[in-house]
Amino acid sequence: MPERILDVENLSVDIPVPSGMLHPVQDISFHVERGETLAIVGESGCGKSLTSLAIMDLLPSRARRTAAKLELDGRDLSGLSERAMADIRGNRMSMIFQEPMTSLNPAYTIGDQLTEALLRHRDASRAEARQRAVWLLEKVGITGAAGRLRQYPHQLSGGLRQRVMIAMALMCGPDLIIADEPTTALDVTIQAQILHLLADLQREFQTGLILITHDLGVVSRVADRIAVMYAAQIVEEGTAEQIFEAPAHPYTQGLLACIPIPGKTRRGAHLGSIPGIVPSLVGRFQGCHFADRCPHAMARCRADDIAMRAGAEAGHRYRCVLTPEETAANMKRMEAAE
Amino acid sequence: MTDTIIEARDVTRTFMISGGFLRAKRALHAVNGIDLTIERGEVMALVGESGCGKTTLARMMMGLMPPSRGTIELEGRPITGTGRVEVARTVQPIFQDPYSSLNPRKTIGSIITLPLRVQGDPEPDTWRRRAEEIMELVGLPRRFFNSYPNQLSGGQRQRVAIARALINRPRMVICDEPTSALDVSVQSQILNLLQDLRRELGLTYLLISHNLAVVEHIATRVAVMYLGRIVEQTDVASLFERPRHPYTEALLGSVLTPDPRKGVPDTHLGAAYPNPLEIPSGCRFHPRCPKAMSHCPRIEPRVTPIPGGHVECHLYDDAYSKEGALADAEP
Numbered sequence: 001m002p003e004r005i006l007d008v009e010n011l012s013v014d015i016p017v018p019s020g021m022l023h024p025v026q027d028i029s030f031h032v033e034r035g036e037t038l039a040i041v042g043e044s045g046c047g048k049s050l051t052s053l054a055i056m057d058l059l060p061s062r063a064r065r066t067a068a069k070l071e072l073d074g075r076d077l078s079g080l081s082e083r084a085m086a087d088i089r090g091n092r093m094s095m096i097f098q099e100p101m102t103s104l105n106p107a108y109t110i111g112d113q114l115t116e117a118l119l120r121h122r123d124a125s126r127a128e129a130r131q132r133a134v135w136l137l138e139k140v141g142i143t144g145a146a147g148r149l150r151q152y153p154h155q156l157s158g159g160l161r162q163r164v165m166i167a168m169a170l171m172c173g174p175d176l177i178i179a180d181e182p183t184t185a186l187d188v189t190i191q192a193q194i195l196h197l198l199a200d201l202q203r204e205f206q207t208g209l210i211l212i213t214h215d216l217g218v219v220s221r222v223a224d225r226i227a228v229m230y231a232a233q234i235v236e237e238g239t240a241e242q243i244f245e246a247p248a249h250p251y252t253q254g255l256l257a258c259i260p261i262p263g264k265t266r267r268g269a270h271l272g273s274i275p276g277i278v279p280s281l282v283g284r285f286q287g288c289h290f291a292d293r294c295p296h297a298m299a300r301c302r303a304d305d306i307a308m309r310a311g312a313e314a315g316h317r318y319r320c321v322l323t324p325e326e327t328a329a330n331m332k333r334m335e336a337a338e
Numbered sequence: 339m340t341d342t343i344i345e346a347r348d349v350t351r352t353f354m355i356s357g358g359f360l361r362a363k364r365a366l367h368a369v370n371g372i373d374l375t376i377e378r379g380e381v382m383a384l385v386g387e388s389g390c391g392k393t394t395l396a397r398m399m400m401g402l403m404p405p406s407r408g409t410i411e412l413e414g415r416p417i418t419g420t421g422r423v424e425v426a427r428t429v430q431p432i433f434q435d436p437y438s439s440l441n442p443r444k445t446i447g448s449i450i451t452l453p454l455r456v457q458g459d460p461e462p463d464t465w466r467r468r469a470e471e472i473m474e475l476v477g478l479p480r481r482f483f484n485s486y487p488n489q490l491s492g493g494q495r496q497r498v499a500i501a502r503a504l505i506n507r508p509r510m511v512i513c514d515e516p517t518s519a520l521d522v523s524v525q526s527q528i529l530n531l532l533q534d535l536r537r538e539l540g541l542t543y544l545l546i547s548h549n550l551a552v553v554e555h556i557a558t559r560v561a562v563m564y565l566g567r568i569v570e571q572t573d574v575a576s577l578f579e580r581p582r583h584p585y586t587e588a589l590l591g592s593v594l595t596p597d598p599r600k601g602v603p604d605t606h607l608g609a610a611y612p613n614p615l616e617i618p619s620g621c622r623f624h625p626r627c628p629k630a631m632s633h634c635p636r637i638e639p640r641v642t643p644i645p646g647g648h649v650e651c652h653l654y655d656d657a658y659s660k661e662g663a664l665a666d667a668e669p
Contacts, residue, residue: 044492189588192591192605196603214521216522220594221598222602258522258525258526259522259526260551260552261551262578268533272526273523273526
């Protein structure tokens with residue numbers, strides 16, 4: 001049986017704001033297996049980045065985190081002290097951020113920053129740490145690695161900096177890496193290389209990877225499983241094939257209709273769109289979060305909270321009162337009426 | 339019959355870059371001898387990696403920056419001799435980030451009518467009506483006239499930027515990454531709007547984008563830039579169905595279209611985009627080119643015609659396409 005490296009149940013984040021209580025993450029449950037890539041997809045403000053910060057315990061200080069279960073490799077993270085958590089961060093799990101320039105310290109050399117985690121967390125000598133840093137820089141495809149250790153972040157290009165970030169995340173051989181939009185700031189050519197690299201290294205080291213992104217193209221190529229988030233909730237979860245080939249939730253269906261797909265979308269034709277805006281997450285919300293923008297919404301969608309239900313195939317779950325067959329029939333009726 | 343709206347001939351733009359304390363300045367050719375003609379009604383897309391010079395070229399085409407060499411003619415008149423206000427009547431920009439391109443202290447109405455004020459439009463009593471008309475056209479409710487940008491969502495702000503660009507009825511709009519700061523569901527709405535407006539108002543677009551799926555969807559012609567040169571230019575169907583230049587091929591190969599049954603392609607491009615201060619000899623793409631031949635590092639490729647456009651690559655130049663054909667000829 002595959003081993004769960006991260007197990008999250010009913011994770012919520014609440015942040016007090018002047019107008020009440022903001023609930024940006026609501027009852028999120030998911031898991032990541034060893035060597036697996038889980039992508040969390042959603043648009044801005046859906047709570048995907050806060051979810052990752054909540055796992056890393058890096059939330060803003062006034063935010064409150066609650067979870068029925070939050071385990072890394074079988075170890076409960078929810079009750080850990082700040083000190084104990086600091087021993088895990090950068091060691092057992094590490095993070096790669098979107099903009100490498102803002103997450104690298106401009107005042108320290110690449111070498112200092114790469115070796116820091118190993119020196120802090122492991123009983124390693126400077127020479128050993130240096131050796132591993134050089135080895136990892138070569139692994140991520142940086143030439144002249146030994147010389148690079150003396151360089152400062154501003155001396156590297158964006159693509160190189162992101163490679164350094166990946167090497168840094170791997171320094172302690174973590175069980176889990178959370179990559180938040182790791183390639184969004186990069187050119188497409190570099191993006192493909194970085195993703196290729198990430199996938200190779202992850203396979204080699206059998207690390208669990210959570211990939212947080214809004215780029216559906218990236219997700220489809222890299223993810224084993226996908227969780228689609230909308231307005232603080234996971235609305236659909238399944239394998240990449242299930243999500244892209246048989247999306248069950250109207251939001252997922254709408255999102256996929258929005259992007260031009262070469263060979264499928266007729267050139268110049270109108271793209272699909274999702275009218276309306278995301279609901280406010282301040283205060284308690286009744287019913288389906290997507291109801292106001294959903295073409296299928298009915299009275300019962302707003303009456304009660306919608307639970308996740310199992311799809312036809314194993315591992316596929318979605319949060320909608322209608323089945324994919326019913327939404328498809330609905331769409332057909334609507335198109336005929338037009 | 340062709341009807342050219344803007345034509346760049348042998349345009350070069352050079353920046354002098356400081357080499358550091360007490361070091362000589364060096365010349366950076368951001369745009370290097372480019373010819374580009376845009377016909378009325380076209381959507382010309384400029385694609386290429388960051389630093390290839392696409393934004394510099396666009397700025398020159400808006401008259402915001404004079405070329406160091408060469409000429410740009412806007413509707414038959416040289417752009418350098420034409421006043422800024424005059425150019426702005428014909429060409430208007432839409433920028434990438436609707437969060438930073440709108441003045442947060444001005445109302446939406448004031449932002450949209452700004453071009454009319456700048457150009458000293460003679461009928462101030464019609465401004466409000468015209469602003470409301472254009473707001474309706476771009477799908478903004480009229481009640482936003484007295485709102486401020488912070489009260490609007492990203493998609494609505496981009497609509498404001500489009501309304502501002504269109505209020506003076508320009509004939510050409512330069513869209514610099516018009517949707518890349520927006521969410522997927524909003525991006526499609528803005529793309530649909532740009533398409534509709536082009537048809538309704540007979541607009542011409544110069545579209546700068548790194549999103550090749552967007553380019554393939556709305557462009558009619560594509561120019562691929564690499565280190566200050568246009569290395570391939572042709573109609574959208576030819577480019578996407580049969581890319582000629584190895585760089586175009588690599589660029590298209592790295593696009594991740596949504597397909598869960600495919601992995602991440604290996605583009606064999608090598609890691610580094612070259613330093614534009616040290617442009618490689620011969621063909622500027624040869625250090626990254628998987629098809630480089632022995633004469634590529636020595637001889638600069640000529641502009642070679644292909645169906646629908648042209649390409650700069652020895653592979654399509656009969657004199658050089660056979661490996662070793664002219665191996666020992668003149669450098």
